[in-house]
Amino acid sequence: MIEHKNLVEPERVSCAVCFKEIPISEAKSVKATDYIMYYCGLDCYDKWSKQEEKPEQ
Ligand SMILES: [Zn+2]
Secondary structure, three states: OOOOOOOOOOOEEEEEOOOOOOEOOOEEEEEOOOOOEEOHHHHHHHHHHHHHHOOOO
16 A cells, blocks of 8 residues: 655744744744744735834833
């Protein structure tokens, strides 16, 4: 019997904005202070960075 196990599945992360799951190799990542944020693309990164512009204090 042939097993259909190919490569190990790539690690997946969820986009911080739309929560879509994406392979880590395709995600855009941004290092925040002590964690890493992932985005599926520049659109989501853009949305996120605009949110961050508003200071909440
Ligand atoms: Zn996204």
